[in-house]
Amino acid sequence: MISLLRAGLFFALISSAFFSWGQRNVRDSAIATPWISVHYGLNWTGGDLADRYGLLNHLGSMVSYKTTKNWVLGVEGNFIFGNQIRIQGMFDHLVDEFGNITDVNGDIALVAVNARGFNANLLVGKVFPIWSPNENSGLFVHGGLGYVQYKARVETQEQVIPLLELDYRKGYDRYTTGLNAHQFVGYAFMANQGLVNFYGGLYIQEGFTYNRRDVFFDQPDVPVSKSMMFDLQYGFKVGWFIPIYQRKPKDYYFE
Numbered sequence: 709m710i711s712l713l714r715a716g717l718f719f720a721l722i723s724s725a726f727f728s729w730g731q732r733n734v735r736d737s738a739i740a741t742p743w744i745s746v747h748y749g750l751n752w753t754g755g756d757l758a759d760r761y762g763l764l765n766h767l768g769s770m771v772s773y774k775t776t777k778n779w780v781l782g783v784e785g786n787f788i789f790g791n792q793i794r795i796q797g798m799f800d801h802l803v804d805e806f807g808n809i810t811d812v813n814g815d816i817a818l819v820a821v822n823a824r825g826f827n828a829n830l831l832v833g834k835v836f837p838i839w840s841p842n843e844n845s846g847l848f849v850h851g852g853l854g855y856v857q858y859k860a861r862v863e864t865q866e867q868v869i870p871l872l873e874l875d876y877r878k879g880y881d882r883y884t885t886g887l888n889a890h891q892f893v894g895y896a897f898m899a900n901q902g903l904v905n906f907y908g909g910l911y912i913q914e915g916f917t918y919n920r921r922d923v924f925f926d927q928p929d930v931p932v933s934k935s936m937m938f939d940l941q942y943g944f945k946v947g948w949f950i951p952i953y954q955r956k957p958k959d960y961y962f963e
Contacts, residue, residue: 738776738843745770747947749786749911754940757858757915760882761823762792764941766911770831770949778835778843780850788825793860795821798880798926802871811867819872820863827888827913829854835896848896848907856888856915858939871925879925884937886917892945908946915939 749766765788772782799819802809811817833850840846859881864872872880894909917937924932 738778738837739774740776741774741844743770743772743774743780743782743949745772745907745947745949747784747907747945749943749945751911751913751941751943754942755914756937757939757941758794760793760795760858760860761790762794764788764790764792764823764825766945770947772831772833774835774844778837780831780833780835780848782831783829784831784852785828786826788823788827788858790823793821793823795860795882798860799872801926802869809869811864811869813868815867817867817869818865819869820865822861822863823858824861825856825858827854827856827890827915829888829890831890833892839895840897842898842900844898845896847893848909849891849893851891852889854888854890855885856913856917856939857883857885858915858917859883876925878921879923881921882924883920884915884917884939885920886915886936886939888916889914894945903950905950906946906948909944911941911943911945913941915941 746769747766749768751764751766753761753764766786767789768784768786770782770784772780772784774780798821799809804810809817809819829852831850831852833848835844835846835848837843837846862872862877862880870876890911890913892909892911894907896907898905915938917939918934919932919937922932924930
């Protein structure tokens, strides 16, 4: 995911160079152009996902292409993170009589658990030029299908807690993967000239996931469900993109 974000930023910088010498006034007509963007989303959870995590953040990139008919085809990826964990009693069996978890030296340990995830989708969408300054801006809708994964990331900082190290962490991470679908409806703005190009709107993501661990160490006697889970996220997403304009041909006149 980090590589995807770096690639998105790299192409955005490259495209800005193209923009500086190849800009075209987009007020004339709808144009075909690549869209390279970075975006942020804030999402609430629902369905089975709400039993595990609370509010989640998205940070990602979209690489797409807008046609002269305002169709948008592309791919997007998101790094998902948050600190609201709703899984109860994960470390109850590690707590001593004083309510503490101790490390290998007998010192009181600090254990942090955060939500982590990733998704990657193919997408198709369309821009409808209404309430817009030109034919390339307006109501923006898209949807797509792809892959999603979630896990609870256990961190022990620099302390060593034998039962929470290395592969033992897999027994607590609630690792799930599966198919993913998303829908977006909002507004996309392409400036007639300049770099003020953005989009924003409402975003919904549905994950159809399965547990990928065979046992939870905090519940060793409870069989891990292998049934499909419905992991819902809903909220908003805002992004900034740089279209790569094709230089408008010059007119030549001969007598």
